[in-house]
Amino acid sequence: MAHKRITHNPEQCSGKPCIRGMRIRVCDVLDLYAAGLSSEQILLELPDLEPADLVAALSYAAREVDHPVLVV
Numbered sequence: 001m002a003h004k005r006i007t008h009n010p011e012q013c014s015g016k017p018c019i020r021g022m023r024i025r026v027c028d029v030l031d032l033y034a035a036g037l038s039s040e041q042i043l044l045e046l047p048d049l050e051p052a053d054l055v056a057a058l059s060y061a062a063r064e065v066d067h068p069v070l071v072v
Contacts, residue, residue: 003063005056017060019053029057 007021017026024046032042039054 003056003060005053006060019049019057022048024049026057026060029054030061033058 005020006017006026007019008015008017009021012018012021013023013025018024019026019029029042029046029049032045037045039051042054043049043051
């Protein structure tokens with residue numbers, strides 16, 4: 001269910017994964033976490049987001065980095 005909040009549109013943000021069709025990219029949310037902001041601070045910084053959007057962004061990122069790597 002959380003991944004339904006992540007959208008891809010080649011006409012928006014160069015096709016990068018965004019939150020619910022907005023121009024807020026998953027990487028924007030991750031950058032704010034990496035900068036040390038809490039979930040509450042991120043929601044204040046980006047008031048169009050909902051708590052479930054933050055969970056979706058983290059879940060999406062975790063899924064994306066957990067893919068098989070073939071060593072040749």
